[in-house]
Amino acid sequence: MPKTKSADVSATGASLRDWTPSTWRQRKALQQPTYENEAELAEALATIQNRPPLVFAGESRDLQEKLANAAAGNAFVLFGGDCAESFKEFKADNVRDTYRVLLQMSVVLMYGSGVPVVKLGRMAGQFAKPRSDDFETIDGVSLPSYRGDNINSCEFTPEARRPDPARLIKGYDQSCATLNLLRAFSNGGYAAMTRVSDWNLDFMANTSEGHQYEDLAQRVDAAIDFMAACGIDENHPSMQETSFFTAHEALHLGYEEALTRLDSTTKDYYGCSAHFLWCGERTRQPDGAHMEYFRGISNPIGIKISDKSDGESVVSLVKTLNPDNIPGRITLISRMGAAKLREHLPRLITAIEDAGLNVLWVTDPMHGNTIKTDNGYKTRPFEAVRDEIMAFFEVHEKMGTHPGGVHLEMTGQNVTECTGGYMDVSVEDLEKRYLTHCDPRLNASQAIELAFLMAKELNDMRRRRAANGTAPR
Numbered sequence: 001m002p003k004t005k006s007a008d009v010s011a012t013g014a015s016l017r018d019w020t021p022s023t024w025r026q027r028k029a030l031q032q033p034t035y036e037n038e039a040e041l042a043e044a045l046a047t048i049q050n051r052p053p054l055v056f057a058g059e060s061r062d063l064q065e066k067l068a069n070a071a072a073g074n075a076f077v078l079f080g081g082d083c084a085e086s087f088k089e090f091k092a093d094n095v096r097d098t099y100r101v102l103l104q105m106s107v108v109l110m111y112g113s114g115v116p117v118v119k120l121g122r123m124a125g126q127f128a129k130p131r132s133d134d135f136e137t138i139d140g141v142s143l144p145s146y147r148g149d150n151i152n153s154c155e156f157t158p159e160a161r162r163p164d165p166a167r168l169i170k171g172y173d174q175s176c177a178t179l180n181l182l183r184a185f186s187n188g189g190y191a192a193m194t195r196v197s198d199w200n201l202d203f204m205a206n207t208s209e210g211h212q213y214e215d216l217a218q219r220v221d222a223a224i225d226f227m228a229a230c231g232i233d234e235n236h237p238s239m240q241e242t243s244f245f246t247a248h249e250a251l252h253l254g255y256e257e258a259l260t261r262l263d264s265t266t267k268d269y270y271g272c273s274a275h276f277l278w279c280g281e282r283t284r285q286p287d288g289a290h291m292e293y294f295r296g297i298s299n300p301i302g303i304k305i306s307d308k309s310d311g312e313s314v315v316s317l318v319k320t321l322n323p324d325n326i327p328g329r330i331t332l333i334s335r336m337g338a339a340k341l342r343e344h345l346p347r348l349i350t351a352i353e354d355a356g357l358n359v360l361w362v363t364d365p366m367h368g369n370t371i372k373t374d375n376g377y378k379t380r381p382f383e384a385v386r387d388e389i390m391a392f393f394e395v396h397e398k399m400g401t402h403p404g405g406v407h408l409e410m411t412g413q414n415v416t417e418c419t420g421g422y423m424d425v426s427v428e429d430l431e432k433r434y435l436t437h438c439d440p441r442l443n444a445s446q447a448i449e450l451a452f453l454m455a456k457e458l459n460d461m462r463r464r465r466a467a468n469g470t471a472p473r
Contacts, residue, residue, distance in 0.1 A: 029289035044165035053272030068328030077405025081122025097412025112455025278302030311351025337368035382420030
């Protein structure tokens with residue numbers, strides 16, 4: 001039964017007497033596109049507001065319980081998906097392949113570490129992107145920056161770069177179609193553990209990761225056969241289905257407002273564009289519009305933090321967004337680079353621990369490791385991504401806290417966007433299959449390589465803590 005509470009208090013414990021889905025409009029909103037025709041924008045948002053929610057409040061509550069379990073050290077969270085989804089690359093096969101790699105990674109992590117994996121896709125809504133500058137200049141010509149396919153297009157022409165409200169509706173439609181596929185895959189038998197051996201991607205067949213995964217899949221199959229021989233039903237829903245959730249950066253506040261709904265069961269507001277929403281380093285100002293919006297929704301939410309973040313402001317923000325300190329509500333996502341993470345994450349953990357706050361710690365090893373090559377490509381060296389993940393585990397083990405998850409920009413396509421890994425993608429290889437519309441992504445081989453590394457590190461950490469009689473705080 002839902003708990004009884006005042007209609008003026010949300011599930012987060014925040015007083016919402018003065019909050020509505022539109023009160024963010026009274027604050028300064030950063031990273032918002034400038035539309036030429038406000039009437040067109042209003043019409044597009046009204047169209048979206050009249051359409052069904054993309055996700056449901058009960059699903060977000062289910063996710064929050066799972067995140068609370070991860071924060072307590074009893075699970076691991078796997079975020080993964082595109083830097084920015086695109087209209088041009090939207091195909092059922094591409095959605096399936098990224099989903100399939102996330103399934104593979106989760107099996108590797110579960111089998112290798114012995115803990116459940118919470119699967120979150122940067123999918124079905126990860127369109128809008130923050131930009132460092134409002135304008136981009138090429139050969140003396142300045143045009144509005146590309147802000148994601150639901151706002152404008154990446155081609156460098158005045159018409160393509162014009163923010164178009166109709167793109168918001170197209171983004172909603174693509175998100176809806178993507179969610180339909182994800183739900184069908186998750187509940188229709190595709191994600192069944194008995195299919196683990198069928199999940200391999202063709203282009204990985206002769207790679208080291210492919211062979212590692214095939215070996216693991218055979219062990220999983222043997223374990224399932226053993227359970228069946230013991231009388232355990234392999235057709236049980238837990239073996240045939242999986243929970244899969246969606247997440248994106250809640251950047252375009254008009255779009256998020258249009259998909260905010262009052263839950264009839266709890267009388268709480270939820271952002272129904274995704275199960276999990278996060279805010280970035282550029283938009284988490286305490287008195288800003290984004291924090292005002294986040295204050296009133298009851299979804300589990302993420303906050304990106306960098307080496308520039310100070311403990312006092314992070315603690316204050318967490319308390320504002322989660323005044324009743326409810327487990328699973330807040331995820332802190334660090335993005336620093338390995339060296340800076342080792343230097344700065346401990347003081348942030350100390351600040352949160354000293355304040356007695358419940359948070360889930362996740363690492364984003366992608367954004368602090370982006371470089372530009374001499375031939376003009378943005379890339380991320382696999383070794384730098386790996387090192388930041390390992391640094392994340394090291395810091396949490398030393399601090400006695402739990403490394404709760406990883407947040408990766410990745411794809412199931414056979415791209416060459418990040419250098420290194422077992423496939424040894426070189427700088428010269430980048431031009432072969434560089435398909436991203438925004439930032440470089442790990443390919444399937446690189447992502448699964450990381451999964452094996454993380455599984456080993458999680459398992460080793462659990463064994464060391466068991467031997468020492470310690471448990472994560």
